[in-house]
Amino acid sequence: MTVMLETIALEKRFGGLVATSNVALKVEKGARHALIGPNGAGKTTLINLLTGVLRPTAGRILLDERDITSLKPHSRVKLGIARTFQINQLFAELTPIETVALAVSERLGCGKNWWRIVGRPSQVTDEVVKILENFRLVDVMNERTAILPYGKQRLLEIAVAVASAPRVLLLDEPAAGVPEDERHMILDIVARLPGDVTVLLIEHDMDLVFQFAKWISVLVNGVLFVEGSPEAIARDERVRQVYLGETGHG
Amino acid sequence: MSQQPPGEEIARRLVARASWQPLEVLFWAAALASIYVLPGRHLILTEIAILGLFALSLDLILGYAGIVSLGQAAFFGFGAYAAGLLAKYDLVTEPLLALIVSGVAAALVGFVTSFLVLRGSDLTRIMVTLGVALVLREIANRYAWLTGGADGLQGVEIKPLFGLYRFDMFGHTAFCYALGVLIVLFLLARRIVHSPFGLSLQSIKGNPVRAAAVGIPVNGRLVAIYTIAAGYAGVAGALLTQTTAFTSLSVLDFERSADLLLVLIIGGTGYLYGGLIGAILFKLMQDYLAALTPQYWPFWIGLLLVAIVLIGRERIMSWTKPIRALARRLDWRRSTTAVAVEGQRP
Amino acid sequence: MLTILFDGIAYGMLLFVLACGLAVTLGLMNFVNLAHGAFAMAGGYCTVILVNRWGIPFLAALPLAFLSTAILGLAFERTLYIHVYRKSHLDQVLFTIGLVFMSVAAVDYVMGSSQVFVQLPSWLEGQINVLGVGIGRYRLLIIIICGLLTLLLQFILARSRFGSRLRAAVDDQRVARGLGINVGGVFALTFAFGSGLAGLGGALGAEILGLDPIFPLKYMIYFLIVVTVGGTSSITGPFLASLLLGVGDVAGKYYMPTLGAFVIYTIMILVLIWRPQGLFARGGAR
């Protein structure tokens, strides 16, 4: 199997605080890879490093063997890394149609086209239709995003990332805050992601993690603590302790 | 609506964003009609058209890309002086050509200074843009041998438009010219904001972090629209010079940028017509009040501004709701055009 | 040239007293009060009336100018500003510019459009010579008063109970209310105090800056420059920025009279490019 995304001795410091320490993560092509860890373990920092929102203090990031450490966020998207956000980062004033059309246009390279009307190359429209249908957003597609129910916003959050047709998709707690009865929608969507897309999932919800992941990495205090198959992680005493310690607190 | 298959509905919705509303058609029909209906008011109408175009330039960056600027006068003034100098030294004598050259020159200045506004909060941007305008004003003041300094640029003579239409004293040529330029640039702006590029600007305004995560080069897009808007402001400034055959330091004044912001806020941002409507309201209001009380008109303008805020712009907008609702009902193409558009597709 | 340095410091101090109320409303209350200069103007005209018409001694008129402007500020805050705190910045700009227009026209109507001056006592006129350096008496007075004010202000904000209440109210209004702090009252007092300072600045500045109805428009830019260059997270920021701008402006005009106002604008742009949050902002947070 080839490695799709790899970090080499990745490190990020905020002043004196080490948020990511010497992380060597390998995500294989087409993987269903989960990254878990207690609160404050540095999971979101790692995602921000991978997507270029933050610059690492040291270390390198490789995408399909290409060094992307110094690339800007939008250039990484062009190379095929897309992400979702733990807390919705949507365009409150745009409708789902517009939001998805935006991402699709950008991917098809007509984002800087200032002459054609959005959606005029029918390729864009076709893709938008496909995504909105896939993500069950058709019924709310003309509402302003700001007034969508939370579950729908969450779906849109993932839909936008998928609209970039990524090779690597980073999902940052996709089910966070979604009420129990809508959670199955998210699970369903995640499960139905195309097989050739490499997925790195950050999640607290262990049901979702164990249902989805074929491989799990555990991050504690910015350090890659342990890796293994779901079965191995489930059996691992140290992991259990880390988590028990956390749940004991809160 | 829901009986249509979703695919068609989505395609229709995307295209419908850019379709012409009846109120819009009415607006421009009225504007064109004013050429014949209000021949005695062409002078102030010319000013309104110029101010409207200028406000449009601010709307492009503020209403669509979220860049607050208190320094659009920098580009307005640059365009104004460029047009003045081109005419004075007979460099480009055809007004329309000179207008384009001036606009491009102002856009270049916009491009160079755009890098200053990429960082920082609204307040920082306000002050940096303001600073740029003030520095330009000082430069224009300093190099009096070129610009005339505080006395204004004298001796500007504007040749007839296309070599045919002289700029008459009644301002008829000037108004037709200014209105024509406004319409062309408005259509262009309308096209721009409904394009994927325009949509990406709106997304940047809404959420720059996510915009970058979708693959949008945020800074690049902001530089682009800032440059375009500077060009618009430059054309507006050049129009002022060409229609008055004169320009002075006041084109670079802080007050000009401040008034512009007022005009746009009064009219509302982010739907292109805000600047135009604001320009009409502001100018007419000012003209009316200044005729009524030449000395104390600022008091009444101030009172109106305060009242607008205290009552709430949303509430005032909501008073126009019945009109807008009526207009929507009158939209005869509401369901038919979409089908027609769809039908043309292979 | 020490005289130039001295003049610059006095000018800077004056700018500070005029602008620090703006820094407080903007930084702490997150309110864009472009009408700040109108309160300064009110203080100036108040002093003119007190001293020239009623014959009250100049030094006694200063605290009165402070008080009356503060009361004026309080009245405006309670009746008008209070409705605008929650509106967008653009609305605030619209609203306060409206107030400026109104104040300009109203003062023009009541006081006339010519410049007015405070009749200074003779002991404040002229220069004294200290070790060969010419020191303007009036400017010395400005430096003393403004210096004391700065210390007082620093003390109030950093040490006193009111200061901590204000900071609490700003950090989280809900929590502050929960703690039994009267947030509205704290804001009103702060606003009144800021206006009062502006009024005092106007009273002191009338002599040097000239006082006419367009004062609030003429100096709006300067106040904004002080606040943005200094940053709004502390009082020391605007203070140092005022000094920097005062000295820079005066020295610039002295040594390069032909460049004049370039200096002050260029300083601002460079500073803002270098540190968008202001030169003396702490850490650049927020």
Added chain:
Amino acid sequence: MRRLTALKAALAVGLLGLTSAAWAQDPVKIGLILPMTGQQASTGKQIKAGVDLYIKEHGDTVAGRKIEVILKDDAAVPDNTKRLAQELIVNDKVSVIAGFGVTPAALAAAPLATEGKVIELVMAAGTSIITERSPYIARTSFTLAQSSVPLADWAAKNGIKKVVTMVSDYAPGHDAEKSFSDRFKEAGGEVIEAIRFPLANPDFAPFLQRAADAKPDAIMVFVPSGQGGTFMKQFTERGLDKAGIKVIGPGDVTDDDLLPAMGDAVLGAVTAHFYSADHPSAKNQAYVEAFKKANNFRPNFMSVGGYDGMHLIYEALKKTGGKADGDTLIAAMKGMSWESPRGPISIDPETRDIIQNVYMRKVEKKAGELYNVEFATFEGIKDPVKAAKK
């Protein structure tokens, strides 16, 4: 019966054809464009008060035609001026555009005066070139050179050898600087430094310090009307009066409007100017009294510009029998001379500029108030800049 006569009269008038009498019933409209708001608002107020006073004293009908003044505020922004002038000419069909607080405003309107064949009557702006910009321009204010040249003569004769000039950086300032310096150097004086400061300038301190450091005998200063107060305040604050440096200049710096508020510090300042509220003539005493009664401030040189401007229009209309087209009216204005509150004045038939006395004045206290007291007169001064061009 009465109606019948009226009808007859109208018929008669109609039969006279399209001559002056044909529109004798229409009012003569005068567009008064002044800065009523903004920096120069005090100029606008003074002129307006002068104009109003003249109409009050002389009635609003001349040569059978009613005079209608339309006031517009241009805030001293030239493109406003231009648009307002254009509207006045095109829509209101005015016969005269008057006012013009600042030079750029007057220049901006000049092409319109030419094209519309309408009189442009300059009541304030003081740059020499203005009247050359259109054959329809006449001026009832002054030119800077008019005061500066006599001032240079006086200074050279009165023991002043080294001068620093300080002027606002715009055309009138340049005029004042140049005409003073040229004449002063001719007379053997020395201008050791020429300082120009921005038109809108908050703090004179650094410029004054620079001037002081050059150690001149006197500082020749020109600031536009309204800024003189701040300048004089800072001059004394700097202790320059005590250092023996004199202030001389065209009279703008000791503007009558602001003078009472400037304080004793200005005592002794010597200026050359065409008008002082203290001018010792019966005409002026009556003028000042009437002016103060109608307004709560003292008239300054701007107000007489407005007052005399109205006089010029009235007299020209009397001469033309109410005919108000540009060519007739300007011809009537040329060479007109009369006694103004400022003294005897006339309109130069060649340049359409004003010819007037320039007085040397010194600030003194009279009855507890400061006045520019005249002590010497230069008679019948033409604009030296235009005179030099011939």
